[in-house]
Amino acid sequence: MQLPKTYEPSQYEADIYALWEKSGAFTADPTTNKERFSIAMPPPNETGTLGIHHSVFLTLQDIMARYNRLQGKDVLWLPGTDHAAIAVNAIIEKRLADEGTNKHEIGRDEFLRRTIDFVSQSRGTMLSQMRAMGASCDWSRLRYTMDPGLNRVVNEVFVKMYNDGLIYRGHRIVNWDPNLETNISDDEVEYAEETTTLYTFKYGPFEISTARPETKFGDKYVVMHPDDKRYKQYKHGDTFTAEWINGPVTATVIKDEAIDPKFGTGVMTITPWHSMVDFEIAEQHGLEKTQIIDFHGKLLPIAQEFAGMDIADARPKIVEKLAKKGLLVGTDTNYVHNIARNERGKGIIEPQIRLQWFIDVTKASVAWKGKQRSLKQVLQDVMREGDIELLPKRFEKVYFHWIDNLRDWCISRQIWWGHRIPAWYRTHTDGTTETYVGMQPPVDDASEGWNQWEQDPDTLDTWFSSALWTWSTLIDPTLAEDPKLSLADLLRLSPDFQAYHPTSVLETGWDILFFWVARMILSTTYATGQVPFKTVYLHGLIRAEDGKKMSKSRPESIIDPLDVIPKYGTDALRMALIMGVSPGNDQNWGWGKVEANRNFCNKLWNIARYVEGVTSDKYTPGSTPKPRTAADHWVLGKLHHATEILSKHLDNYRFSEAYEHLYHFVWDDVADWYIEASKSQDDSEILGYVLENTLKLAHPFAPFVTETIWQTLYSDTDSLLITSTWPKPQQASKQQATQFEELKTIIAETRALVKQLGLARPNLYYTDVPFLAENASLLARMARLESVREVSSGTGLQLTSTHHHCWLDVDTGMLKAYADKLAEQITAQERIVVQLKGRLANKSYVANAPKAIVAQTRQQLAEAEASLERLRTEHTRFQAA
RNA sequence: GGGUGAUUAGCUCAGCUGGCUAGAGCGCAGCAUUCACAUUGCUGAGGUCAUAGGUUCGAGUCCUAUAUCACCCACCA
Numbered sequence: 001m002q003l004p005k006t007y008e009p010s011q012y013e014a015d016i017y018a019l020w021e022k023s024g025a026f027t028a029d030p031t032t033n034k035e036r037f038s039i040a041m042p043p044p045n046e047t048g049t050l051g052i053h054h055s056v057f058l059t060l061q062d063i064m065a066r067y068n069r070l071q072g073k074d075v076l077w078l079p080g081t082d083h084a085a086i087a088v089n090a091i092i093e094k095r096l097a098d099e100g101t102n103k104h105e106i107g108r109d110e111f112l113r114r115t116i117d118f119v120s121q122s123r124g125t126m127l128s129q130m131r132a133m134g135a136s137c138d139w140s141r142l143r144y145t146m147d148p149g150l151n152r153v154v155n156e157v158f159v160k161m162y163n164d165g166l167i168y169r170g171h172r173i174v175n176w177d178p179n180l181e182t183n184i185s186d187d188e189v190e191y192a193e194e195t196t197t198l199y200t201f202k203y204g205p206f207e208i209s210t211a212r213p214e215t216k217f218g219d220k221y222v223v224m225h226p227d228d229k230r231y232k233q234y235k236h237g238d239t240f241t242a243e244w245i246n247g248p249v250t251a252t253v254i255k256d257e258a259i260d261p262k263f264g265t266g267v268m269t270i271t272p273w274h275s276m277v278d279f280e281i282a283e284q285h286g287l288e289k290t291q292i293i294d295f296h297g298k299l300l301p302i303a304q305e306f307a308g309m310d311i312a313d314a315r316p317k318i319v320e321k322l323a324k325k326g327l328l329v330g331t332d333t334n335y336v337h338n339i340a341r342n343e344r345g346k347g348i349i350e351p352q353i354r355l356q357w358f359i360d361v362t363k364a365s366v367a368w369k370g371k372q373r374s375l376k377q378v379l380q381d382v383m384r385e386g387d388i389e390l391l392p393k394r395f396e397k398v399y400f401h402w403i404d405n406l407r408d409w410c411i412s413r414q415i416w417w418g419h420r421i422p423a424w425y426r427t428h429t430d431g432t433t434e435t436y437v438g439m440q441p442p443v444d445d446a447s448e449g450w451n452q453w454e455q456d457p458d459t460l461d462t463w464f465s466s467a468l469w470t471w472s473t474l475i476d477p478t479l480a481e482d483p484k485l486s487l488a489d490l491l492r493l494s495p496d497f498q499a500y501h502p503t504s505v506l507e508t509g510w511d512i513l514f515f516w517v518a519r520m521i522l523s524t525t526y527a528t529g530q531v532p533f534k535t536v537y538l539h540g541l542i543r544a545e546d547g548k549k550m551s552k553s554r555p556e557s558i559i560d561p562l563d564v565i566p567k568y569g570t571d572a573l574r575m576a577l578i579m580g581v582s583p584g585n586d587q588n589w590g591w592g593k594v595e596a597n598r599n600f601c602n603k604l605w606n607i608a609r610y611v612e613g614v615t616s617d618k619y620t621p622g623s624t625p626k627p628r629t630a631a632d633h634w635v636l637g638k639l640h641h642a643t644e645i646l647s648k649h650l651d652n653y654r655f656s657e658a659y660e661h662l663y664h665f666v667w668d669d670v671a672d673w674y675i676e677a678s679k680s681q682d683d684s685e686i687l688g689y690v691l692e693n694t695l696k697l698a699h700p701f702a703p704f705v706t707e708t709i710w711q712t713l714y715s716d717t718d719s720l721l722i723t724s725t726w727p728k729p730q731q732a733s734k735q736q737a738t739q740f741e742e743l744k745t746i747i748a749e750t751r752a753l754v755k756q757l758g759l760a761r762p763n764l765y766y767t768d769v770p771f772l773a774e775n776a777s778l779l780a781r782m783a784r785l786e787s788v789r790e791v792s793s794g795t796g797l798q799l800t801s802t803h804h805h806c807w808l809d810v811d812t813g814m815l816k817a818y819a820d821k822l823a824e825q826i827t828a829q830e831r832i833v834v835q836l837k838g839r840l841a842n843k844s845y846v847a848n849a850p851k852a853i854v855a856q857t858r859q860q861l862a863e864a865e866a867s868l869e870r871l872r873t874e875h876t877r878f879q880a881a
Numbered sequence: 882g883g884g885u886g887a888u889u890a891g892c893u894c895a896g897c898u899g900g901c902u903a904g905a906g907c908g909c910a911g912c913a914u915u916c917a918c919a920u921u922g923c924u925g926a927g928g929u930c931a932u933a934g935g936u937u938c939g940a941g942u943c944c945u946a947u948a949u950c951a952c953c954c955a956c957c958a
Contacts, residue, residue, distance in 0.1 A: 610917035845938035
C-alpha cells in the first residue's frame with residue numbers, strides 16, 4: 001500500500017482507534033505474570049464536554065500507558081467519570097430556573113430523573129472525546145462514581161468509619177450556600193476582595209465596628225484581649241446594659257486572646273451563629289448562640305421590624321435606625337475585606353450552625369503500619385516516610401501546610417444528586433430519637449411506640465466517593481452484588497484489586513491536590529491498609545494564549561480540542577501540550593506549537609514515504625540488518641542513544657525532555673543527515689530498520705501517525721505498533737560513527753564557507769583519507785561540491801574544523817573576506833583556549849574536580865588548541881598570499 | 882499575615898543531583914527549489930541567565946537579601 005503525499009490525520013484517526021480497540025490492546029490481563037503498570041484516570045465531571053485541560057491529562061497518561069505497554073508490561077489504565085454532585089446539581093438547578101420552576105416544585109424523583117438524563121448524555125459525549133484524544137484506556141473496565149458497586153463501597157466505608165468513631169454527626173458551623181441550599185467544605189469556598197463600608201457603633205461603654213450590621217441583633221457579648229490596658233477596669237463576666245437596635249440589651253464582657261487589640265477599638269461583639277471565629281470563641285466560653293438569618297438569607301423574627309427582609313435590603317435600614325438613635329459614630333467606606341463564595345454557582349456563603357456529618361481527622365483510630373494513628377497523622381506519615389512521592393517535590397510543603405490547617409471534613413450535602421447517606425432516624429412517641437447507620441435499611445418495629453425509620457435526606461460530598469476511586473473501581477462488580485461478603489472479602493477476592501493496587505502513578509493537576517489527592521490518601525489508607533498510588537505527578541494548568549486563565553467570561557479564550565483535532569490532528573495537539581512543559585508549572589496555549597507538531601507528524605510521514613520508496617519488499621519488521629557504511633554505524637549509534645535517553649526520561653516522568661530528544665533525533669539525525677546520506681548510498685535495509693524503531697520511539701507521543709504508517713507499510717504482517725516492543729537497538733562501531741561525524745563537520749564547514757563567501761560549487765581536495773574516498777559521492781551531494789578528489793598537496797582554502805587535510809579549490813587571492821572571518825574565529829578560539837588553560841592551571845580545580853571532568857577539560861583543550869593551530873596556519877598562509 | 886513559584890534570545894518556555902563554550906519552538910535575515918516533505922532544505926543574526934552579596938576549583942543551577950509579577954493558604958470584628 002502506498003502512502004499519499006501529505007498526512008491527513010482526519011482520514012485515519014477514527015479507523016486506527018477502532019483497530020486498537022478491537023484488537024484488545026487496551027485490555028489489562030490480571031492473569032499474566034507480567035510486571036504491572038496501573039493508572040486510575042481522574043474521572044472528569046459529567047458536566048457536558050471535555051476541555052483542553054482534559055486533553056493534557058489524557059495525553060500524559062496515554063504516553064505512560066503506551067510506553068509501559070511497549071516495555072512489555074501488563075498495563076491497566078482505568079477510565080471513568082464522576083457524578084460531580086454539586087457541579088451537576090448547579091447546572092440542573094440553573095436549567096430549572098430558566099424554565100421558571102425549581103427543585104421543590106418538581107420533587108426529588110423528577111429532579112433525579114432529569115439529572116440522570118443529563119449526565120448520561122454528557123458521559124456519551126465525553127467518552128467519545130477521550131477516544132478522539134487517542135486514550136488507550138481499558139474500556140471493559142469503565143467505571144462511574146455512581147455505579148452500584150461503587151455505591152456499595154461508599155456505604156461500606158461510611159459505615160466502617162462510623163463504627164470506628166471517625167464519622168460523627170453534630171451541630172457545627174458550616175459554609176452555607178443559600179442559593180444552592182447546601183453547605184460545602186472549607187476547600188470549596190473561594191474568597192474575593194470587596195470594598196464595603198465598615199460601620200462603628202456605640203455599644204454600651206464601648207465602640208464596636210462591623211461590616212455586617214444585619215447580623216448584630218442577637219449580639220450580647222463584647223470580647224476584648226485580656227491584656228488590653230484600655231479595658232482593664234472591665235472583668236471577664238461583667239455585665240452591662242446597652243441601648244441597641246431594637247431597645248436595650250444586657251451584654252457580658254468576655255476576655256479572649258483571639259482579639260487583636262490593634263484592630264479598631266480592640267473590642268468586638270460576636271455573632272456565633274454566623275461567623276466561624278465567633279463560633280469558636282463561643283464554644284470556648286460556653287456562650288449562647290442565636291440564629292439571625294434563615295437558610296434562604298432572610299432575617300428571622302429576632303430582627304422584629306426587619307424580619308423577613310433580605311440582607312441587602314435590611315442593611316441600610318438598620319444603619320439608619322442606629323444612626324437616628326445616635327449610636328452610629330463612624331463610617332469607613334473604603335473598607336476592604338474578603339467575601340466568601342461557593343466556587344460552584346458563586347453563591348455568597350453565610351456561615352450557619354447545622355446538624356451535619358463530619359469526618360474526625362484527629363481521633364487516633366486508624367491502624368497504619370501497626371500503630372493507631374489519626375487520619376491527619378497517616379496523611380503526614382505516608383509522605384514523610386516516602387510511601388508516596390510527589391512530583392514536583394515542592395508540593396510536599398504545600399501538602400503538609402494544608403494538613404496543618406485541616407479541620408474535620410464536613411461530608412453531608414443538602415442536595416439530591418449524589419450518594420445518599422446510609423443513616424436512618426426515628427422518633428418515639430415519648431420524644432426520644434434513635435439513629436441507625438448500616439448497609440441495609442433498619443426494620444420498623446411499630447409495636448414499641450416508635451415511628452417509622454426515615455433515611456437522612458442528605459447526600460455525600462462528591463469527593464467522599466472520588467476519594468475511593470483507585471480501588472473502588474477495582475472491585476469486581478459481580479462480587480459487590482453479594483451482600484454476604486464483607487469489604488475485606490471484596491478486596492481479597494477481586495482479581496483486579498489484587499493485581500493493580502496500589503496503582504503505579506496518579507497523574508492530575510495540582511489544583512486538586514487537596515480536594516482529591518489528599519483525600520484519596522486519607523480514605524484509601526484507612527479502608528484498604530494500602531496507599532492509593534506510589535507516585536503523584538502533578539501537571540500545570542493550561543492558560544489562554546495571553547497567559548490569563550481560560551474563562552467562560554471570555555469565550556474566545558477557551559480552546560476546544562475538537563476544534564484543533566480535525567485541522568491539525570490529535571498527535572499535533574498531544575505534542576503541543578507536552579512540549580516545553582515542566583511538572584507543576586502552568587503553560588500557555590500556543591497555536592505555534594500545534595503547527596510545529598503538525599509539521600513534525602508530516603516529517604515522520606515523509607520519512608516513511610521515502611523509506612517506502614526505496615525499501616518496498618525489502619524489509620520486514622523485526623529484522624536486524626548489518627550496518628555497512630559510516631552513516632549506518634552512526635545512525636545506529638544515534639538510535640541506541642535516543643532509546644536510552646527516552647527510556648530514562650520517561651521512567652522519570654520527564655515528558656518534555658523525552659519528546660524534545662525524539663524530535664531532534666527524528667528531524668535532525670534521521671531526516672536531515674541519515675536519509676540525505678543514504679541518497680548517495682544504497683542502505684535500504686538499515687533505512688527500514690531505523691524507520692521501524694523510530695516509529696516505536698515516537699508511538700507514545702504520536703500514536704496515530706505512527707500506527708497509520710505501520711499499518712500501511714507492514715500491512716501484510718497484521719501486527720500492531722501499539723503492541724510491539726520498545727527498541728533494543730543493535731550496537732554499532734563507534735569508530736565508523738566517528739568517521740561520519742567527521743563527514744558532517746566537513747559538510748557543515750563547506751556549506752558555511754560556500755554561503756558566506758558566495759562561492760559557486762567548488763571542488764574539494766583531500767590528501768590520504770581513505771574514508772573520504774569511500775564517501776566521496778555523499779560528500780559531493782550533501783556539501784553541493786562539483787567534485788571530490790584526492791591530491792598529493794592541496795591548494796585553496798584549507799578547512800579548519802577537521803584535522804584531516806581538505807581544501808576547497810577556490811581562488812584565494814580574492815578572498816579577503818575569508819581572512820577576516822578566520823581572524824574572527826581565531827579570536828573566539830583563543831578565548832576558549834585561555835579559559836580552558838586557566839581552568840587546568842588552577843591547582844584546586846585539578847585536585848577537587850572529578851577526574852572525568854578534568855580529563856574532559858584536557859581533551860577539550862587539546863581539541864581547541866589543534867583547531868586554533870589550524871586557524872592560525874591558514875590565516876598566516878592567507879596573509880602571505 | 883503565612884507560603885510557593887516565576888524572572889534565561891523579539892515572543893512562549895526547557896535547562897533533573899552545580900562541570901554551559903547556555904538550548905528549543907515560533908519569529909527575524911539571507912540563499913536554495915521539479916530529486917520524501919514549502920507542513921521543505923541550507924546558512925545566519927540574536928542572551929553580561931532580574932539585581933546585590935555569599936559558598937565553591939567552578940554558579941543559569943546552591944545560600945542570603947532586594948525588586949517585580951503570578952498563584953496558594955489563613956482571615957479581623
